[in-house]
Amino acid sequence: MSSSHDAFGIWQDKEIRFDVGASLLAPRRGELIIDELSQVEDTKGNNGERGILQVSNLRITWHSQRSAKTNLSIGYSAIVSINIRTAESRLRGAAQALYVLTKFGGSSFEFIFTNLVHNSPRLFSTVQAVFRSYDTSKMYRELKLRGGIIRDKNLLLLPKEQIYSKIEGVWNLSSDQGNLGTMLVTNVRIVWFANLAENFNVSIPYIQIVSQLHVFNRRLLP
Secondary structure (H helix, E strand, O other): OOOOOOOOOOOOOOOEEEOOOHHHHOOOOOOOEEEEEEEEEEOOOOOOOEEEEEEEOOEEEEEEOOOOOOEEEEEHHHEEEEEEEEEEEOOOEEEEEEEEEEEEOOEEEEEEEEEOOOOOOHHHHHHHHHHHHHHOOHHHOOOEEOOOOEEOOEEOOOOOOOEEEEEEEEEEOOOOOOEEEEEEEEOOEEEEEEOOOOOOEEEEEHHHOOOOOOOOOOOOOO
16 A cells, blocks of 8 residues: 655554554654543454554554454544444444544545443544544645635634734745745744735645755746
8 A cells, every 4th residue: 555654754644554563553753642442343344353442643543452463543634534323243232333434545444443331432522522623723734725714815823823924025936927925924834825816825834844945046037
């Protein structure tokens, strides 16, 4: 399966991996384990096996209690939807389960997890809350082109975002003709938008800037 890690080598939130080594299942630097459930069945792929499910700020992992070599790593970026429906578990019978629909590498995968602890909504509430937080914070991490981020030439700020500098008369030279606009520097990202069409814009979080910034001269032809 193709790799989709970024320039920092972070693949955990982007990929789906099966039966990885212990070092890849362990939290990477900056990854925080938010919750751990010790009685969860992988009902779709390993029905009848008890396992341990961990919810981190980057992914969901599950491994069998019988053999840690049987495991899953599901990055939040690969998740399409999360639902709660009834599933047939060998260990619990018919029970409410967490259905996780994903897409990665051109293939779709469905995962079904059943909490073997009766009358506990913890699996549902934790996974849904953490995934929602990840999904709604993409603007802090991902480059965005032509987004609805400018209104009346003002930046729609993200929570806790502050504008440090506003620089007018900045050319975007991505095309031969160039476009004159305004650059905003915040504590989260760099934003540029065209003066004549504010929907022509770009939002670049600092986490996306991995190479040196180069300063060069370029003359615009009339």
